[in-house]
Amino acid sequence: MAMCLGLWILMLALHIQAGSGQMVQMDPSKSGFVGSQVELRCIFINSNPPVKISQVTWQKLLNGTKQNVAIANPALGVSVLPPFKERVSFKQAAVRHRTPSLEDTTIVFSNLQLSDEAAYICEYTTFPAGNRENMVNLTVFARPMTRMSLTTPTIVARGPKRKMTVATCVSANGKPPSVIKWETRLKGEATFQESRNQNGTVTVRSNYVVVPSRETHMQRLTCIVTYRNENIKDSVVLNVQYEPEVTIEGFDGNWYLNRQNVQLTCRADANPPVTIYSWKLLNGSLPTNVEIKNNTLFFKGPVTYDLAGTYVCDATNGIGTRTGIVDVNITEYPINPTNGGQEISQEQHNTGAAIGGAVGGLALLGLAAILLFIFLRRRQRTFKGDYSTKKHVFGNGYSKAGGLPAHPPIPKNLQYPDDSDDEKKPAQIGSTGGFEASERDFEAEAEDLKRPYFTVDEGESRDYDERTLAFQYDPEPELADDMISQTDGSVISKKEWYV
Numbered sequence: 028m029a030m031c032l033g034l035w036i037l038m039l040a041l042h043i044q045a046g047s048g049q050m051v052q053m054d055p056s057k058s059g060f061v062g063s064q065v066e067l068r069c070i071f072i073n074s075n076p077p078v079k080i081s082q083v084t085w086q087k088l089l090n091g092t093k094q095n096v097a098i099a100n101p102a103l104g105v106s107v108l109p110p111f112k113e114r115v116s117f118k119q120a121a122v123r124h125r126t127p128s129l130e131d132t133t134i135v136f137s138n139l140q141l142s143d144e145a146a147y148i149c150e151y152t153t154f155p156a157g158n159r160e161n162m163v164n165l166t167v168f169a170r171p172m173t174r175m176s177l178t179t180p181t182i183v184a185r186g187p188k189r190k191m192t193v194a195t196c197v198s199a200n201g202k203p204p205s206v207i208k209w210e211t212r213l214k215g216e217a218t219f220q221e222s223r224n225q226n227g228t229v230t231v232r233s234n235y236v237v238v239p240s241r242e243t244h245m246q247r248l249t250c251i252v253t254y255r256n257e258n259i260k261d262s263v264v265l266n267v268q269y270e271p272e273v274t275i276e277g278f279d280g281n282w283y284l285n286r287q288n289v290q291l292t293c294r295a296d297a298n299p300p301v302t303i304y305s306w307k308l309l310n311g312s313l314p315t316n317v318e319i320k321n322n323t324l325f326f327k328g329p330v331t332y333d334l335a336g337t338y339v340c341d342a343t344n345g346i347g348t349r350t351g352i353v354d355v356n357i358t359e360y361p362i363n364p365t366n367g368g369q370e371i372s373q374e375q376h377n378t379g380a381a382i383g384g385a386v387g388g389l390a391l392l393g394l395a396a397i398l399l400f401i402f403l404r405r406r407q408r409t410f411k412g413d414y415s416t417k418k419h420v421f422g423n424g425y426s427k428a429g430g431l432p433a434h435p436p437i438p439k440n441l442q443y444p445d446d447s448d449d450e451k452k453p454a455q456i457g458s459t460g461g462f463e464a465s466e467r468d469f470e471a472e473a474e475d476l477k478r479p480y481f482t483v484d485e486g487e488s489r490d491y492d493e494r495t496l497a498f499q500y501d502p503e504p505e506l507a508d509d510m511i512s513q514t515d516g517s518v519i520s521k522k523e524w525y526v
């Protein structure tokens with residue numbers, strides 16, 4: 028059915044073109060790139076009785092106006108008209124004979140120009156049948172120049188964070204226009220802009236905009252330009268220069284008298300690399316027994332109280348100087364005497380805890396249940412807020428260092444009401460004993476933390492206790508009964524606490 032319809036339409040078309048048996052056969056459309064060569068086909072289909080071809084005329088139809096391109100006449104020969112003379116010729120040598128055969132008047136267009144884009148008419152003048160003609164649309168493509176570039180070879184990330192164009196991708200003078208896309212893990216945005224040239228080509232430009240930072244350094248940025256059905260890819264890698272990001276390593280919170288070979292190392296992530304490290308001790312001069320090697324302070328000999336203080340490391344690169352800070356406190360004895368203050372790795376610690384937990388788990392669980400029961404009973408009677416009994420306070424030293432916030436602000440309004448003092452104390456003391464062992468575990472775990480911190484020594488903890496306990500009261504009503512609030516604002520489950 029569809030085929031029949033198609034055939035019928037074709038017949039109709041042939042009929043229209045052929046008139047009474049003759050027709051001009053052409054391709055409906057043709058295309059070529061600037062500079063290339065293209066054939067525009069034109070074949071005269073004669074029929075019985077044959078008609079006589081008087082003349083063949085090729086015309087360019089642009090914008091409603093016709094312009095003669097080439098003429099072939101059986102008596103007078105062939106003529107290609109001026110603007111086309113150099114670039115247009117009839118394909119068949121027979122057309123150019125003295126007694127030409129004009130059935131095939133295909134022309135060859137060489138060195139195509141954008142201005143050649145138009146419709147071309149091939150018109151046969153015959154006798155006695157009159158004129159027969161057909162038309163081809165010629166499209167001219169222009170391959171774009173595509174290039175990607177970094178805005179500058181190195182980007183300097185300094186001062187306030189500002190968005191900036193880090194790379195540009197341009198596909199210039201293309202026809203049809205290209206489409207630009209970006210491929211990257213960078214968080215940024217692309218801007219697109221198209222400008223049309225007078226000759227019909229289009230320049231497409233896209234800028235990639237990011238806030239340059241340490242994190243964007245060495246990130247790859249790929250521009251994908253799609254022109255017709257080809258993809259052109261090009262990549263750049265950002266080179267971002269940034270100020271040093273400084274941390275001081277080496278203080279583990281357990282510098283006790285007579286400990287040997289302690290050191291502080293100033294670590295900086297910087298591009299370009301740090302050229303100068305300088306150390307100082309706030310409100311004082313560095314101890315006499317330190318040796319400075321590159322970015323490390325080696326403390327010669329045993330630890331003494333003289334080492335305590337706030338150490339500051341300034342790291343400088345070509346972009347700027349940034350400061351790292353650590354508060355060093357000296358204790359009389361190691362924090363955890365069982366392992367002599369030696370650092371144990373988190374893994375070892377965890378394994379130990381796991382085994383201990385497995386063995387003692389059941390027994391402890393039972394004990395815990397009893398304790399919890401007693402505790403809750405007691406609490407129901409006396410609880411006015413806090414039931415955490417942590418003795419050790421972390422991070423307090425920072426406030427003195429000035430500027431390094433390490434501790435959430437202490438809520439002033441969370442003090443116990445005065446009249447509750449008497450009730451509070453027995454409750455705390457009563458529960459302290461039960462928590463002692465697990466507190467130690469917690470302490471050891473905290474030792475592994477990278478960040479420097481302060482530990483209040485057991486001996487002098489009394490005053491702290493009174494104060495911190497008051498601060499530790501966490502009024503959040505949704506806090507579940509089996510959760511215990513921490514000084515850092517987090518909570519831990521009581522189960523963890525006990526087991």
Ligand SMILES: *[C@@H]1O[C@H](CO)[C@@H](O)[C@H](O)[C@H]1NC(C)=O
Nearest residue numbers: 054055056145146163164165
């Ligand atoms: C050729 O182009 C003209 C206008 O430029 C358009 O009207 C016509 O449909 C086109 N013919 C074909 C076969 O594409």
Ligand SMILES: *[C@@H]1O[C@H](CO)[C@@H](O)[C@H](O)[C@H]1NC(C)=O
Nearest residue numbers: 088089090091092093142225
């Ligand atoms: C026809 O061409 C003239 C210039 O040659 C131009 O100004 C005009 O806009 C064109 N018209 C159309 C319909 O394209």
Ligand SMILES: *[C@@H]1O[C@H](CO)[C@@H](O)[C@H](O)[C@H]1NC(C)=O
Nearest residue numbers: 061141169200224225226228
């Ligand atoms: C089109 O115009 C642009 C801008 O004038 C020019 O750079 C480009 O070479 C031109 N393209 C062609 C194929 O003539």
Ligand SMILES: *[C@@H]1O[C@H](CO)[C@@H](O)[C@H](O)[C@H]1NC(C)=O
Nearest residue numbers: 292302304319320321322323
């Ligand atoms: C410390 O600096 C010296 C030169 O001043 C250099 O030879 C040495 O490799 C550096 N050591 C480290 C660990 O950077």
Ligand SMILES: *[C@@H]1O[C@H](CO)[C@@H](O)[C@H](O)[C@H]1NC(C)=O
Nearest residue numbers: 335336355356424482483484
């Ligand atoms: C920590 O050191 C600072 C001074 O560096 C001192 O004021 C503070 O009391 C010390 N804390 C402890 C627990 O030693």
Ligand SMILES: CC(=O)N[C@H]1CO[C@H](CO)[C@@H](O)[C@@H]1O
Nearest residue numbers: 308309310311337427428429
């Ligand atoms: C305790 C002490 O001396 N603190 C001083 C440390 O130095 C700063 C300024 O350098 C002073 O403001 C502090 O009073």
